[in-house]
Amino acid sequence: MTAYDDLMAHQRQTEALAQIAGRLSWDRETVMPRGAAAQRSEEAGALSEVLHARRTDPRIGDWLEAASGEALDQAGEAQLRHIRRSYERTQRVPCDLAARIAKFTALSQGRWAEAREADDFAAFAPVLAEVVALRREEGAALADGGDIYDAMLDDYEPGAKAVDLEAMFGALRPGLIALREAALGAAAAPVVSGQFDVQTQMRLARQLAKVCGYDMTRGRIDKAVHPFSSGSGDDVRITTRTSDDEPFNCIYSTMHEAGHAIYEQSIDPAYALTPLGAGVSMGVHESQSRIVENQLGRSRAFTGWLYGQLRDAFGDFGIDGPDAFYAAANSLHRGYIRTEADEVQYNLHILMRFDLERALVSGDLAPGDLEEAWNARFLRDFGYAVPRASQGCLQDVHWSVGLFGYFPTYSLGNVYAGCLAEALRQAVPTLDDQLADGDMSAAMAWLRENVQQHGGLYTPRELITRACGAEPSEAPLMNYLEQKFGALYPAG
Amino acid sequence: MTAYDDLMAHQRQTEALAQIAGRLSWDRETVMPRGAAAQRSEEAGALSEVLHARRTDPRIGDWLEAASGEALDQAGEAQLRHIRRSYERTQRVPCDLAARIAKFTALSQGRWAEAREADDFAAFAPVLAEVVALRREEGAALADGGDIYDAMLDDYEPGAKAVDLEAMFGALRPGLIALREAALGAAAAPVVSGQFDVQTQMRLARQLAKVCGYDMTRGRIDKAVHPFSSGSGDDVRITTRTSDDEPFNCIYSTMHEAGHAIYEQSIDPAYALTPLGAGVSMGVHESQSRIVENQLGRSRAFTGWLYGQLRDAFGDFGIDGPDAFYAAANSLHRGYIRTEADEVQYNLHILMRFDLERALVSGDLAPGDLEEAWNARFLRDFGYAVPRASQGCLQDVHWSVGLFGYFPTYSLGNVYAGCLAEALRQAVPTLDDQLADGDMSAAMAWLRENVQQHGGLYTPRELITRACGAEPSEAPLMNYLEQKFGALYPAG
Structure with missing residues (x-):
């Protein structure tokens, strides 16, 4: 056994235990009896401690040092890179600080939920101030003299720099605002009407996931309040949700989560239960969910096929023909909530959070002033005013537990999806003909070949x-x- | 922190992790995608190693020694007794032997399944010989000079001795055989006919579990091939099964597993995630499932109420009145399979396995001679011949992985259930009136008060x-x- 072998054996068990932790979260969100919450929290905490001890095991440092002299192939070098990066991060944060963060964020989410419920930003402001202070302390330790926000970002998007994102997002913003203005000034898109049987929607969800290439023998679909994908390798589960009065929530939640799940299912099996055996970053992950959901799933070609499926399943639902259905599936309208936003306004939501959270972290924005800053920016970018905090700066859970650097990966994912969709259309010139038949196989094969199979082998960029x-x-x-939206909502 | 506190903190995390392992098994049997089996096996193996390391941690020995001088209450002393017993057992078995057993039994179950499929005892005989040899070696290590079979039994029923069981079972056998002879010589019991909708059966299963006192806010019911109960404290789940053409499988599987689960749910919450926080032994556990299933659930009074529920749910199903229904729910008939046996013949199955496995362990019975010995004993006790090995000595999984000492706890559970039912009827004189109304609350309150709440505080006996x-x-x-059966199947 070389040091590399020892290290990988240790790592493999850690990854296996981490998969169990993921399965426990799935269980909590789908099947756990509601009375089990407190006990589960203790169980998950015990596993979390085991994982922490394994990830900070000082032998990792010794193995890394010894293995750095060994001759390894490309995958081996990439494994070491991932392990070294994670280990160094754990080494930089003092145990005492990590414990204070864990303790505070275990409670702060509840305080946020209460404040959101009461529409009371003032009640949340001191909690936010403490979370910001703790995360800045952690960020400073991680940055080791470098940029604090970049150090935070690195947790979700290894190697990404705020200055690059700022340039990208800055270039997007005027165009997004112009599209939003044109759309909200134009005639409203057609809307579906009727009742949509939940069982039928779930059957359709299973069919759509399979059309996307989701392998149901290595996954399953359940309902949950917030859709998510969970797990790696041969056990990647997704959840979706349904609305009684419209089918899009279920359809596009399913396709989005299927995109995430197919990524995990498509990684080279040789990387299973290793650091290379999972999606490489939040941004790349989001690109895989978004391209399936939007560039493919909301395309004119695919919605044409989908319209036929929905007519078969639900009969008449107030939409007259595939063009109207395409417009309905891509409607832009007023709204305050990020998770319900369309392709255009979604990015405006993210750009705004990116700027605000950097200001919080740098100290340019006092936590107590967040609501005012949020509302002003929202009005500027969206053109309408936030009515209350629960539909404004209290809508997302992220900041309540100090997930700074997480939001920008959503728009980065959309940017990546844009790049990949362009390349895909060049590689598969007949894509629209296939999508019009409900056939995603060539598109998904291209993504698997060029992105998904590689897992963590390359850096995201x-x-x-x-x-x-x-x-x-x-x-x-x-x-x-x-x-797309220029055609759907022509100016004037 | 005293040594006792340190020990209990360690133990509590171990128990929490053990709950997770149980949840993983539940997941595997109910919701796991079939393609996930290999990966799951590796994940469960990693958790198993963590548990083993925690349970053999030498600090436990130090804490136990230091804590033995501390002043503790009754519960504290009982905790130490449980921990000491488990730790001493792990200390006695050499690591190398434990590893050889784990390795062999990981494969032997598959060999058994193949042999059963092929009805080929000869193919399984050498596997059995090796399992017996390994378990004897382990038993000798555990027994430390004492009786090897008792040491095995102690794993499932702490403190039980084969000589006591032999006396109990020996006293039962003639009476059981006489009841079996009378019943099989008498007219057959009425049988149900018709189709029983699965959804309706599952609705009924939920209703029945609640009637028994199962707390659905801290549990759930799903379908599985082999019904089981899983978990302790606030997350105790059960599974059941259904047959299309008769309702008893679902009804009594549900009530049996609800009995197990209610025991776990009823233990004093102060013992949660400690050695006292689970059912005290296999025998006592089985007594709780059996009394609910049989002495209560198959009583004339309760089946009278149940008949009405089934008529409401399924209409006419070929049974004319509650007396006929009671007879149908308690029918004795020929059969070869333990898990499908009635209250009388079930114990004949166990008594036979108890004698055969002791003979295997002592060396009086050569593993290669098991089939012949089984068939001869079966004919003697049951009065009809075993047609093939899959319905004879290959029917149960237990011996394939060397679970010797496990079978007798099933009949011991029935014996305990008999004792408890007698005491219950004295304590609750109006029991039958309540059962006739579908009301089990007084019975379950008595069991909770006198048995269940105590968890592992007392020894089983x-x-x-x-x-x-x-x-x-x-x-x-x-x-x-x-x-009961004398009245149902009167002699002559």
């Missing part, structure tokens, strides 16, 4: 650059949005 | 003696069976 033949840029996303 | 006011004996069970 390398991966997208290799797949697209060019460095990632916001231009393809902007072109796509302008073409 | 102490617990039953305290509850019943007398040492356990087979006489109440035999009286109950003779009264």
Whole structure:
């Protein structure tokens, strides 16, 4: 056994235990009896301690040092890179600080939920101040003299820099605002009407997931309040949700989560239960969910096929023909909530959070002033005013537990999806003909080949650059949005 | 922190992790995608290693020694007794032997399944020989000079001795055989006919579990191939099964598993996630499932109420009135399979396995001669011949992985249930009136008060003696069976 072998054996068990932790979360959100919450929290805490001890095991440092002299292949070097990065991060944060953060964030989420319920930002402000202070302390330890926000970002998108995101997002913003203005000034899109049987929606969800390439023998679909995908390798489960009065929530939640899940299912099995055996970053993960949901799933070609499926399943639902259905599936309208936003306004939500959270972290924005800053920015970018805190700065859970650096990966994912969709259309010229038949197989094969199979082998930026033949840029996303929504909502 | 506190903190985390392992098994049997089996096996193996390391942690020995001088209350002393017992057992078995057993039994179950499928005992005989040899070696290590079979038994029923069981079972056998002979010589019981909608059966299962006192806010019911109960404290789940053409499988599987689950749910919450926080032994556990299933659930009074529920749910199903229904729910007929056997013949199955496995362990019976010995004994006790090995000595999984000492706890559970039912009827004189209304609350309150709440506080024998006011004996069970089946199948 070489040091590398020892290290990987240790790591493999850690990854296996981490999969169990993921399964417990799935269980909690889908099947757990409601009276089990407190006991579960203790159980999950015990597993979490085991994982922490394994991840900070000082032998990892010794193995890493010894293994650095060994001759390894590309995958081996990439494994070491991931393990070294994680281990160094755990080494930089003092145990005492990590414990204080864990303790505070265990409670702060509840305080946020109460404040949101009461629409009372003032009640949440001191909690936010403490979370910001703790995370800044952690960020400073992680940054080791470098940029604090970049150090936070690195947790979700390894190697990403705020200055690059700022340039990308800055270039997107005027175009997004122009599209939003044009759309909200134009005639409203057609809307579906009627009742949509839940069982039928769930049957359709299973069918759609399979059409996308989701392997149901290595996964399953259940309902949950907030849709999510969970697990890696041969056990990747998704959840979705349904509304009684419209089918899009279920359809696009399912396709989005299927996109995430298919990514995990498509990684080279040789990487299973290793650091390379999971999606490489939040941004790349989001690109896989978004391209399935939006560039493919909300395309004119695919919605044409989907319309036929829905007519078969539900009969008449007030939409007259595939063009109207396409418009309904891509409608832009007023709304305050990020998770319900369309392709255009979603990014406006993220750009705003990116700027606000950087200001919180740098100290330019006092936590107590967040609501005012939020509302002013929202009015500028969206053109209508936030009515209450629960529909404004209290809507997302992220900041309540100090997840700074997480939000921008959503829009970065959309940017990556834009790049990949452009490359995909060049590689598969007959894509629309296939989508019009409800056939995603060529598209998914291309994504598997060029992105998904590689797991964590390349850095996120390398991966997208290799797949697209060019460095990632916001231009393809902007072109796509302008073409699509420019046609749906023509100016004047 | 005293040594006792340190020990209990360690133990509590171990118990929490053990609950997770139980949840993983539940997941595997109910919701796991079938393609996930190999990965799951690795995940469960990793958790198993963590548990093993925690349970053999040498600090436990130090804490136990230091804590033995501390002043503790009754519960504290009982905790130490449980922890000491488990730790000493792990210390006695050499690591190398434990590893050889784990390795062999990981494969032997598959070999058994193949042999059963092929009805080929000869193919399984050498596997059995090796399992017996390994378990004897382990038993000798555990027994430390004492009786090897008793050391095995102690794993499932702490403190039980084969010589006592032999006396109990020996006293039962002639009476059981006489009841079996009378029943099989008499007219057959009425049988149900018709189709029983699965959804309706599952609705009924939920209703029945609640009637028994199962708390659905701290549990759930799903379908599984083999019904089981899983978990302790606030997350105790059960599974059941259904047959299309008769309702008894679902009804009594549900009530049996609800009995197990209610025991776990009823233990004093102060013992949660400690050694006292689970059912005290296999035998006592089985007594709680059996009394709910049989002495209560198959009583004339309760089946009278149940008949009305089934008529409401399914309409006419070929049974004319509650007396016929009672007879149908308690029918004795030929059969070869333990898990499908009635209250009388079930114990004949166990008595036979108890004698055969002791002979295997002592060396009096060569593993290669098991089939012949089984078939001869079966013919003697049951009065009809075993047609093939899959319906004979290959029917149960237990011996394939060397679970010797496990079978007798099933009949011991029936014996305990007999004692408890007798005491219960004295404590609740109006029991039948309540059962006739579908009301089990007084019965379950008595069981909770006298048995269930105590968890592992007393030894199994102490617990039953305290509850019943007398040492356990087979006489109440035999009286109950003779009264019940003597009336259902009168001699001549």
